[in-house]
C-alpha cells in the first residue's frame with residue numbers, strides 16, 4: 001500500500017490518499033486546537049498517544065459490533081482507515097453537563113443527565129459549529145431520516161460500550177463528539193475517539209483528563225491522556 005498525496009488537513013489530523021480508493025491514511029499530528037482554531041499549540045507525543053488510544057477504542061467498538069472506519073495502525077502517528085463519504089454533522093452525547101451546554105442553557109457543570117442527552121451540530125468552524133436539529137438535516141439534505149436515526153442509535157451504542165469501559169478504570173465519560181460517513185451503502189463511524197474529542201473526569205476527584213486541560217490552560221495535557229491510556233492498558237504508550 002502506497003501513501004499518496006494529502007487530501008485534507010484538519011486542525012489536528014491530516015488525511016492522505018492511498019493507491020486503494022477505498023482506503024485513506026490518517027496522520028495524527030501534535031497540533032492541538034480549541035475554540036474553532038482560535039487557540040493553537042504543538043504538544044509533544046500527542047499524535048502518537050492519540051493514534052494508539054484511538055486504535056484501542058476502535059477495536060473495542062468493533063468487538064461490540066459497531067462498525068468503524070479503522071483498519072490498522074501503520075506507524076506511531078498513522079492509521080489506515082476506510083474512505084467514507086462523510087456527513088457534515090457532529091453528534092454529541094452528554095452524560096454529565098459541561099462545556100457549551102452550560103453556557104447555552106445556563107446550567108451548572110457536573111449535573112448528571114438522566115437520560116443522557118443528544119445534540120447535532122453542523123461541522124462548520126466559520127459558523128462555530130451551530131447546533132442543528134433533525135429537521136434541518138433533512139431540509140438541507142445533509143442526511144436522510146434513516147441516517148439521522150442511525151446516527152442517534154450508533155452514538156448511544158458507543159455510549160453504552162465506552163461508559164462501562166471508562167467506569168472500569170475509575171473515569172466518568174462526561175460527553176463526546178462523533179462523526180459518521182457512508183461506506184458501501186452503510187453508515188459507519190468515521191471519527192477518532194481520543195481525549196481530544198471527549199470529556200473524561202476522574203470518578204473520585206473529578207479531575208479533568210481531556211482537552212479541557214488545554215482549553216482551560218490547566219497544563220499536563222498529554223500527561224493526562226497518557227494516564228488514561230495507561231489505565232486502559234493501551235499498548236505502546
Ligand code: TMP
Pocket residue numbers: 090092098099100101121129175176177196197198199
Ligand atoms: P461542547 O461542550 O463544546 O459542545 O462539546 C461537547 C463534546 O464534544 C466535548 O467532549 C468536545 C466535543 N467536541 C469536539 O471534539 N469538537 C467539536 O467541534 C465539538 C462541537 C465538540
Ligand code: ASP
Pocket residue numbers: 011033034035036037038196211215
Ligand atoms: N475541536 C474544536 C476546535 O479545535 C472545538 C474544541 O474542541 O474546542 O476548535
